[in-house]
Amino acid sequence: MTTEEIIERLKSKKVKLTTQRMEIIKFVSEMKEGHFEAKELFAILSKKVPSLSIATLYSVLYLLVDLGVIYAFSDGQKTIFDFNPEPHGHFICRECGKIEDVEIRELKLGEVKGKREKIELVIKGICEECLKKVKD
Numbered sequence: 001m002t003t004e005e006i007i008e009r010l011k012s013k014k015v016k017l018t019t020q021r022m023e024i025i026k027f028v029s030e031m032k033e034g035h036f037e038a039k040e041l042f043a044i045l046s047k048k049v050p051s052l053s054i055a056t057l058y059s060v061l062y063l064l065v066d067l068g069v070i071y072a073f074s075d076g077q078k079t080i081f082d083f084n085p086e087p088h089g090h091f092i093c094r095e096c097g098k099i100e101d102v103e104i105r106e107l108k109l110g111e112v113k114g115k116r117e118k119i120e121l122v123i124k125g126i127c128e129e130c131l132k133k134v135k136d
């Protein structure tokens with residue numbers, strides 16, 4: 001998503017575009033993909049925006065999640081922010097912690113009574129490289 005597209009979405013929600021928010025939006029629009037914890041993003045962004053607080057970063061990240069600009073899921077312990085908002089699942093290696101995107105080809109779910117808001121598909125296991133190490 002381009003910076004302009006993200007700004008349009010924020011404007012439609014009447015969100016004020018502060019300097020800090022703009023810096024985060026610019027950064028997000030440059031990142032096409034990747035999976036990050038908030039603290040990793042904070043380490044990168046606080047260099048560009050020294051006055052940034054982790055609380056502000058969290059609030060902007062969750063705002064962008066609400067607007068469908070980015071995606072957030074849990075690896076079971078922490079929240080991972082994903083710059084690819086298209087529906088997909090994740091494979092997480094329990095040895096090295098690597099996260100890989102998994103295409104969802106077919107998913108049949110039972111009916112949910114109530115309002116369905118989000119599906120998180122996380123597959124846990126051991127990646128190819130770690131499997132090789134075990135064998136050696």
Ligand SMILES: [Zn+2]
Pocket residue numbers: 093094095096097098126127128129130
């Ligand atoms: Zn691994």
Ligand SMILES: [Zn+2]
Pocket residue numbers: 035082084088089090100101
């Ligand atoms: Zn992903």
